[in-house]
Amino acid sequence: MxxxxxxxxxxxxxxxxxxxxxxxxVRRRMGLxxxxxxxxxxxxxxxxxxxxxxxxxxxxxxxxxxxxxxxxxxxxxxxxxxxxxxxxxxxxxxxxxxxxxxxxxxxxxxxxxxxxxxxxxxxxxxxxxxxxxxxxxxxxxxxxxxxxxAGPQAELGIISDIDDTVIVTGVTNPLKRAWALFLTEHRTRLPFEGVDAFYSALREGHGGLADNPIFYVSSSPWNLYEHLDEFLALHRIPNGPLLLRDWGLSRHGFAPGGGHGHKLEKIRGVLGTLETLPFILIGDSGQEDAEHYRTIVREYPGRVRCVYIRNVPSRAQRAVELERLAQEVREAGSQLVVVDDTVSAARHAAQAGWIRWQEVPRVQEHQQEDADARTVLDALGRKGS
Structure with missing residues (x-):
């Protein structure tokens, strides 16, 4: 610059x-x-x-x-x-x-x-x-x-992206993103299937009593804080600090635009504050989550247990890029796992000892319930159009 x-x-x-x-x-003097x-x-x-x-x-x-x-x-x-x-x-x-x-x-x-x-x-x-x-x-x-x-009983921390990781937004499509941000309510938006049960299992940890802290990082503006907060509560997704982005004029330029580097700043703030905790990072393949998480793995050696990347529709070349990033994360001492659904992530987390095995069937059950709800909502949408 x-x-x-x-x-x-x-x-x-x-x-x-x-x-x-x-x-x-002026408006005060005019009573406005x-x-x-x-x-x-x-x-x-x-x-x-x-x-x-x-x-x-x-x-x-x-x-x-x-x-x-x-x-x-x-x-x-x-x-x-x-x-x-x-x-x-x-x-x-x-x-x-x-x-x-x-x-x-x-x-x-x-x-x-x-x-x-x-x-x-x-x-x-x-x-x-x-x-x-x-x-x-x-x-x-x-x-x-x-x-x-964060208390001494915490086993690890979780940092999750929101758009197309927790909430289905289609952010790679500008029209869908505009609709999701401006014209829909939290009551009509749906989470990815099984996210509530998986994040609850991560919060409870290996023994069920860990109370692991969860943080949500997003490119969405602070103006949507109440909207996103209501969404998490409605779908019983565990509470956590929402770390969003200031849109409009700022000392760094105009936003949105200029990539998603602000997420790195937020993540560094969390890891720097909870400096004794290891972390799991969760994102999606549609934006730059994998690249940012690779950077965090390199900057904080030994602090990141795993990077989960949800596979969302994207350009064909993205799969090749993710393979390269996974290799770079392994070389930095961690692992990057690309998953197609929440149950796959839950099974991997249970095998690694981060959640209890008995939580996997619950994640599978919630995933099916959310999929059924999406089918009904899609059918109502087609009927009303």
Whole structure:
């Protein structure tokens, strides 16, 4: 990249933030400004340090999903998710037990604050409270944010892609991707067959009580956080921090575009924080997951037990590339396994000792149930067209 480009984008981001402040000030004086809200994200960490994440935005009053009954309603909700007005420089207080910290949002309204948890913090999910201090705190409710603390019982960590790994999106097809992102609800989208049971088995580990942490990394924008969170809950896929991407103008350029290198940054952050845990990485063959995971295997020798790549329809040359990448991963001390379905991955994981063998039939059962549900939904779709 030309040395002038970072300076240009830095200047553009600052100018955009100043415009947002000026615009909101004008709208406030005219009585047109919407109230503010804190949108909490799941954080993660250890007993020594934890990442608190949130965003401060104007409240767009997106209608709850159970009240949206039509394609038009879904489209309006999607528009509101993307047409955000961020609040840069907002001061937020974080309360955790008797401890308190303050943080300030960046130019895109994001809060990222590393804190030391209270003494004796319990492993698993903890709850912190977020309070807006500036600007305009009046009427902005205090919200709760979940924080995942990895405990000593964890055997390994799991990092999974989302698009075409957990959720069927057809992201290699631009039209399908646009439909999936903008015009569908979590209630009408389906997971890959058996993912819920397989990820639950990975979370429980070899002995069934490991409570292994799971992280989801995606090229989807933070604007879809609530949408994806609802999807995981609806399909009983284990909770985990969602590590997404900022779309639009940023100090790195314009997004989407420019590949998926941001995933590397997120994965490095997780491995650097949970530095004693080995990991399993899960992705698909349609994008650059295998290449990024190969890079992680090389950068963190001995930390990656296995890379699972779901085989999705792609160009013919991709199979040859995956064979080469698998060889490079083996040379780096790990393994890359290409699977056609979730049961195949579960059998391999059971043989390696990462999940219990009795979980494999459950994964197979859920895979069949999800396949039957997809057949019914496809039939209804053909009937309605």
């Amino acid at each position: 030309s040395p002038l480009k970072p300076a240009f984008f830095e200047l553009a981001v600052r100018a955009d933030a100043r415009w947002d402040r000026f615009s909101r000030g 400004a919407r109230p503010l809200r804190i949108l909490p994200y799941r954080g993660y960490g250890t007993a020594e340090r934890v990442l608190i994440q949130a965003r401060v935005l104007e409240d767009r009053f997106v209608k709850p999903s159970h009240l949206r009954r039509s394609l038009v309603g879904s489209a309006i909700a999607s528009y509101k998710r993307y047409a955000t007005v961020e609040i840069p420089g907002a001061r937020v207080a974080v309360h955790w037990g008797d401890k308190r910290w303050e943080g300030t949002t960046d130019d895109e309204g994001f809060l990222e604050l590393w804190v030391a948890p209270p003494p004796g913090v319990r492993p698993g999910w903890n709850v912190v409270e977020l309070e807006l201090l500036e600007p305009e705190p009046q009427g902005v409710p205090i919200v709760s944010a979940q924080v995942l603390v």
